[in-house]
Amino acid sequence: MSYGDVMTTRAIRSAERRAEILRAALEVIAERGYRGASLAAVAERVGLTQQGLLHYFPTKEALLVAVLAERDKWDAMPDSQWRLDLLASLTEYNAMRPGIVQTFSALLGESVTEEHPAREFFTQRYEAVRATMAQVLRAEYGERLPSGLTPERAAPLLVAVMDGLQYQWLLAPEDVDMPGAFRDFLTLLGEAPGVSED
Amino acid sequence: MSYGDVMTTRAIRSAERRAEILRAALEVIAERGYRGASLAAVAERVGLTQQGLLHYFPTKEALLVAVLAERDKWDAMPDSQWRLDLLASLTEYNAMRPGIVQTFSALLGESVTEEHPAREFFTQRYEAVRATMAQVLRAEYGERLPSGLTPERAAPLLVAVMDGLQYQWLLAPEDVDMPGAFRDFLTLLGEAPGVSED
Structure with a gap:
């Protein structure tokens, strides 16, 4: 050789x-x-x-960040193929893997502190995830959601709900129906004041 | 004596x-x-x-939990006096005090790990906050929100959005308008399909 x-x-x-x-x-x-x-x-x-x-x-942080990045690759699909109902399925899937969700949530928490090794990962990830979610929302609703929000303004809310529900669910899995609550949020997003689309 | x-x-x-x-x-x-x-x-x-x-x-954890509990007391008001627009003001206020928001978010992250000293605090806090938010939503909308959700089903979403937006804002304060996004969410909550309330 x-x-x-x-x-x-x-x-x-x-x-x-x-x-x-x-x-x-x-x-x-x-x-x-x-x-x-x-x-x-x-x-x-x-x-x-x-x-x-x-x-x-x-x-340990470097290893865990690499695990989360790897999970993102496994969960990923081309942006054009993401749909809101797949996000609901992902939330259901996450409810079956508390270990990795706990690792994500714990590291996210640490990452907001000064000079944490995971800070860069989460900052970039959020930027990318918000952009992907805006695309998903645009594919579903066009330039305006039924509420009048643009996809770009609704995207941070979609991401916030997914992350925020994870904390509530991890702390009280018996009380918080994470996938159900996420589906409720999708219902909210799709509600159209005075507009009915069939 | x-x-x-x-x-x-x-x-x-x-x-x-x-x-x-x-x-x-x-x-x-x-x-x-x-x-x-x-x-x-x-x-x-x-x-x-x-x-x-x-x-x-x-x-340090015991001290920080005590600080967060003390902040809750200062922010608190009788449940009957909370209103959704005051939550929007609280979010605006939080955007001016990143230190305590960062402390809350970092400790919340840690608390989901096994036997963390802050776990009990956050678990009980969420239970109480969800109950308070359900009361606030009931006072605003009655037994059903415009979307058809009950106050109890909308409450975890309201809490999740507040918490989730804090992470995005702490990581990218220039990109994420936390109070604006929260107001967008309140708009979503108030949207009534086919119903106009003035």
């Missing part, structure tokens, strides 16, 4: 290892939650020393 | 000290944010040793 081939092989092996670590981290999160998802627990699951794991992810 | 008088005087002095610490903590939060609000910084401001402060609040 040439030097270039060796480098390529190494890069592929490293990328595979990285993916394996992320899958293991997601499992540990699902089983033990945010606090239980220590670097040590993840390292053990993939047969690495903690030192070996640090080579891939220098901190 | 009798033994009883001494105890009463001590209790009063202790309560005054506690209130003084909470005011100092709020100042430090406003100036330095969540991360800068260390027990050491608060102790220094009230002229206590850190050890002395620990007598009143054993951990």
